[in-house]
Amino acid sequence: QITLKASGPTLVKPTQTLTVTCTFSGFSLTTFGVGVGWIRQPPGGALEWVAITHWDGDRRYNWSLQSRVTITQDTSKNQVVLTMTDMDPVDTATYYCARATWNRFDYWGRGNLVTVSS
Amino acid sequence: EIVLTQSPVTVSLSPGERATLSCRASRNINTNWLHWYQQRPGQAPRLLIYATSSRATGVPDRFSGSGSGTEFTLTIAGLEPEDFAVYYCQQYADSPPVFTFGPGTKVDV
Numbered sequence: 001q002i003t004l005k006a007s008g009p010t011l012v013k014p015t016q017t018l019t020v021t022c023t024f025s026g027f028s029l030t031t032f033g034v035g036v037g038w039i040r041q042p043p044g045g046a047l048e049w050v051a052i053t054h055w056d057g058d059r060r061y062n063w064s065l066q067s068r069v070t071i072t073q074d075t076s077k078n079q080v081v082l083t084m085t086d087m088d089p090v091d092t093a094t095y096y097c098a099r100a101t102w103n104r105f106d107y108w109g110r111g112n113l114v115t116v117s118s
Numbered sequence: 119e120i121v122l123t124q125s126p127v128t129v130s131l132s133p134g135e136r137a138t139l140s141c142r143a144s145r146n147i148n149t150n151w152l153h154w155y156q157q158r159p160g161q162a163p164r165l166l167i168y169a170t171s172s173r174a175t176g177v178p179d180r181f182s183g184s185g186s187g188t189e190f191t192l193t194i195a196g197l198e199p200e201d202f203a204v205y206y207c208q209q210y211a212d213s214p215p216v217f218t219f220g221p222g223t224k225v226d227v
Binding site for chain 2: 037039046047048049052060062063096098103104105106107108109110111
């Protein structure tokens with residue numbers, strides 16, 4: 001059974017750094033063609049891809065966020081961590097992690113709602 | 119960068135009716151790289167259709183996808199109560215690698 005779960009703070013202050021962790025089970029991030037990505041969704045809004053890390057260690061970012069975002073993986077712990085610096089109220093969203101098989105997200109975890117407010 | 123447009127924004131239908139949802143791309147997409155997701159209220163999205171027309175595991179056969187080039191369609195033949203949700207299309211482009219979601223279509227009662 002494949003599961004993913006995003007965890008992290010629910011409230012961060014403007015200019016702070018957000019760190020959210022995806023803990024997964026039921027698959028290996030070293031399997032050919034597999035990746036773990038982060039997708040966010042503002043309240044009442046649409047989905048926006050943020051970043052992805054692949055089985056071979058390759059990492060890709062949404063160009064509009066790449067100056068503020070870092071994705072790392074710890075395959076021994078089955079975790080993927082997203083760091084986003086200089087948080088702003090517009091970054092308020094539910095942050096989802098999802099397994100990617102090639103170019104589609106086939107398993108999603110329950111998201112972590114992050115509110116940016118002073 | 120490819121932009122996805124979905125129409126209609128909202129469609130109001132009754133159980134048993136047929137829903138036809140459109141996803142239009144700003145330029146041609148590889149059919150292997152166009153996917154559809156369903157998001158029910160308060161839930162995470164769920165992969166519904168991948169590579170334009172293949173149903174994901176466990177997806178009922180009343181869901182079907184079609185299309186090519188810049189025009190793609192998700193059809194729900196005979197709406198069930200659990201199908202009232204928001205549907206997103208998603209595409210992948212490889213130069214540079216990017217995943218893009220459409221703005222979504224809400225299927226309402």
